[in-house]
Amino acid sequence: MRTLVLNAGFEPLAVVSDRRAVVLVLRSRARVLEVAEDPLVAPAGSFPRPTVILLDRYIRPNRRRPGPVSRRAVLRRDAHRCAYCGAGADTVDHVRPRSRGGPSSWTNLVACCRKCNHAKADRLLEDLGWKLRVKPGEPAWAVHPGPWDSPGQLDDAWLAYLSGVAA
Numbered sequence: 001m002r003t004l005v006l007n008a009g010f011e012p013l014a015v016v017s018d019r020r021a022v023v024l025v026l027r028s029r030a031r032v033l034e035v036a037e038d039p040l041v042a043p044a045g046s047f048p049r050p051t052v053i054l055l056d057r058y059i060r061p062n063r064r065r066p067g068p069v070s071r072r073a074v075l076r077r078d079a080h081r082c083a084y085c086g087a088g089a090d091t092v093d094h095v096r097p098r099s100r101g102g103p104s105s106w107t108n109l110v111a112c113c114r115k116c117n118h119a120k121a122d123r124l125l126e127d128l129g130w131k132l133r134v135k136p137g138e139p140a141w142a143v144h145p146g147p148w149d150s151p152g153q154l155d156d157a158w159l160a161y162l163s164g165v166a167a
């Protein structure tokens with residue numbers, strides 16, 4: 001299980017193991033914002049399993065080169081939800097189509113269901129009157145890889161804290 005770490009100021013900073021998150025909390029470096037239903041059982045005892053923690057002090061993010069964009073990474077960032085209709089998504093779409101010069105970038109790629117992908121084809125959102133549900137950007141875990149783990153999958157509890165994260 002993994003825990004989303006928010007910088008003081010609520011900026012998503014990283015993803016760590018839940019054990020590491022509990023250590024941060026026990027050392028009074030962070031406080032728990034969200035917990036999972038099942039506790040974390042360790043030799044020292046049983047603890048509420050944190051899914052989101054907030055650091056007490058602001059850490060200057062170690063800005064590195066952005067992580068690579070891939071179909072899998074975009075689907076993971078968008079929690080496998082279609083950027084247009086919210087249905088389950090297993091394809092990615094170029095918001096500005098490649099045929100019109102749209103790049104394969106974090107800000108131009110979104111998760112998309114097959115139905116919307118087919119309906120949109122190579123048209124622009126303005127042509128269709130469609131809107132994006134969220135503004136696509138570099139996810140926190142791609143901006144700050146470094147010593148942090150990368151998440152296997154986004155936790156639903158994180159979404160409220162991750163929406164609107166841009167590069």
Ligand SMILES: [Zn+2]
Nearest residue numbers: 082085113116
């Ligand atoms: Zn859709």
